[in-house]
Amino acid sequence: MSARIRLALVGMGKIAHDQHLPAIAGNDDIELVATVSRHGEPVGGLPFFPNVEALAASGVAVDAVALCTPPQVRRAIAQFAIEQGWHVFLEKPPGATLAEVTALRDAATTRGVSLFASWHSRYADGVEPARSWLSGREVKRATITWREDVRVWHPGQDWIWEPGGFGVFDPGINALSIATRILPRPFFVETAELDVPSNRAAPIAARVAFRDTAGSAIAMDLDFRQEGPQHWDIEVETDAGTLLLAKGGSVLTIDGKEAVAHDAELHGEYPGLYRRFAEIVRAGESDVDVAPLRLVADAFLRGRHIAVEPFVE
Known part of the structure; x- marks a missing residue:
């Protein structure tokens, strides 16, 4: 993939506004094309959807999604995204359980998309x-x-x-x-x-x-x-x-x-996360380290x- 990665941001809470939006805006390899949230409002005039199913049905061209939802609901959203052929960036912790994350890793491998378990x-x-x-x-x-x-x-x-x-x-x-x-x-x-x-x-x-x-x-x-x-x-x-x-x-x-x-400020590491995400997407790789989650x-x-x-x- 040589063009900019078209990304939808899913879950528009505090971390999305404070960290993800500025980091995406500062990354020349990534273009924000839509936001998804059960609550809130559009960002910068971009398309806004209540869930990823509506995003997929909309016809908006998407290459990847970044999931900033609470971990308890993240697996089903990530699984749906993988099935669409979208690359997936998981906010930490990457899931509510180890089994969820390993299943997503296997699904991404089978579908041939990148999965990133981010540790900011x-x-x-x-x-x-x-x-x-x-x-x-x-x-x-x-x-x-x-x-x-x-x-x-x-x-x-x-x-x-x-x-x-x-x-x-x-x-x-x-x-x-x-x-x-x-x-x-x-x-x-x-x-x-x-x-x-x-x-x-x-x-x-x-x-x-x-x-x-x-x-x-x-x-x-x-x-x-x-x-x-x-x-x-x-x-x-x-x-x-x-x-x-x-x-x-x-x-x-x-x-x-x-x-x-x-x-x-503390938690200013997100530009590095998005550089890494763009890197693995372009390389056709995944980066899913579960060691911190396993210890928890x-x-x-x-x-x-x-x-x-x-x-x-």
Whole structure:
């Protein structure tokens, strides 16, 4: 494919407006041709449809779709898109379950279209330098601290508290997408404690203990109740010093000396995602890494659920 990729954006919530629309507008390889949402209104005078079935019936020429819906409803939409021969960009998490994502990957392969399970935090400025620095070094331990105020970052998003909405693991999976990228060895869940509000179905906080294949411990602390300063940090102690990847992966320091600084707002990684999507579409490939989702699933499998006070927004 040499012409611009004609893309429809599906699910016009906060993330679509804040991140996807600007990233698409700044990408010369992609042309936004339509938007799809059960709610909202047209964008920039483009065709607007209530669902993907109406989009397919409309005759609007589409090469690809980016799905920004909640994960619980994404599989059926993605499956329909694949059947139309459209390439599919999946917002994170790529699905509500591992089985959904692997089935979509197989369907895309059979249909000959590209499927992209996007992990935006991997495109933060410090991630690849951190991966390079850790390569070949001995990891002694690591600590993941992801604490944010749900009222600030996810206002009114009731889906996040429903089964398949992940709760605090919605941002926590961003941390795991970075950790699985930068740490040199696979790691696995040993124990987990999940704090679940008595009026919700998904955790508001969690503590997870991992261990890698060499026996090094990795501790993760997630909390949606953080007030004041927010924390999105990964610290890795090695035989050659301590690496700190802070502010969601945008600032890298080694032994206290800043190696990479980035002054953009958190979650400014979407231009990189769309560059990658255009790349795999043109190459006729897919990019579907389920490692972060698998670790979240394992935390739920091995986790002890602890009832805590109700959460009222």
